[in-house]
Amino acid sequence: MITVVASGAATFVEDGGRRGFAGIGVSPSGFFDRGAAAAANRLVGNDPATAALEALGGGLCLRSAAAMVVAVTGAQGPVRVAGEPVARNSTVIVPPDADLELGHPTRGARSYLAVRGGIAVRPVLSSRSWDTLGRLGPGPLTVGDLLSTGPAIRPLPPVDHIPTWESSGPLAVTPGPRLDWFTRDSWDRLTTTEYTVASDSDRVGIRLTGDPLTRSRGGELPPEGLVRGAIQVPPDGQPILLGPDHPATGGYPVIGVLTAAAADRCAQLLPGDRIRLSAILVAGR
Secondary structure, three states: OEEEEEEOOEEEEEOOOOOOOHHHOOOOOOOOOHHHHHHHHHHOOOOOOOOEEEEEOOOEEEEEOOOEEEEEEEEEOOEEEOOEEEOOOEOEEEOOOOEEEEOOOOEEEEEEEEEOOOEOOOOEOOEOOOEOOOOEOOOOOOOOOEEOEOOOOOOOOOOOEOOOOOOOOOEEEEEOOOHHHEOHHHHHHHOOOEEEEOOOOOOOEEEEEOOOOOEOOOOOOOOEEOOOOEEEOOOOOOOEEEOOOOOOEEOOOEEEEEOHHHHHHHHHOOOOOEEEEEEOOOOOO
């Protein structure tokens, strides 16, 4: 069993997501930064969608009576085992009764900690993910929690380290289904001007502040299905980039949709970060 010695700012169990339940109003949830989580799982011989820990900020500390094989990816920052620094993006063996600690990130927001065998909490609707909006799943970690791990199903990979690379530049966006609800210059503003990440951003959505977008028509839409990466625009004109815990439906028009890679990058955004979006042309739009 793994004991949570310190839970950090906010640490959740997440996995590949809760698929197929949008019809009953349940969002997919799952890893925010899917690429980082998959890399951590591969480093310890897990399936990429295996349940792991998603830690916002630093402060998480775990201890196990048995040795653990772990990997930490995602945000950059210190990781320590028994007080000694160890590498991120690497396979690490944690000795019995040694503390595994995540320090405060120096870049990015969310770290992914995979344990060989995966985190074996009880699934809810076929997923071990915590949904912060719907309040489904195992809930945030608290001090004293005990976590079980599952059986190892694959051998460890022949490579025990992956290179660190940083995605930079604008977030790629394609035109959304309600682009015609906005003036042409609104799309131009969205894809050429700088926005700032607002302080009330979370796994439901990354809220942006900047030059407001203008609708070309009045009225409101009936609720429509939503996807991760959709860019909703409420009446104040400030875009919201939907994250993994987005509502299943919504009535604000969707002006654009982020690519999968851009949606993953949103996991590492912090309040105050300045970002740009860049349009990807789609045939017929």
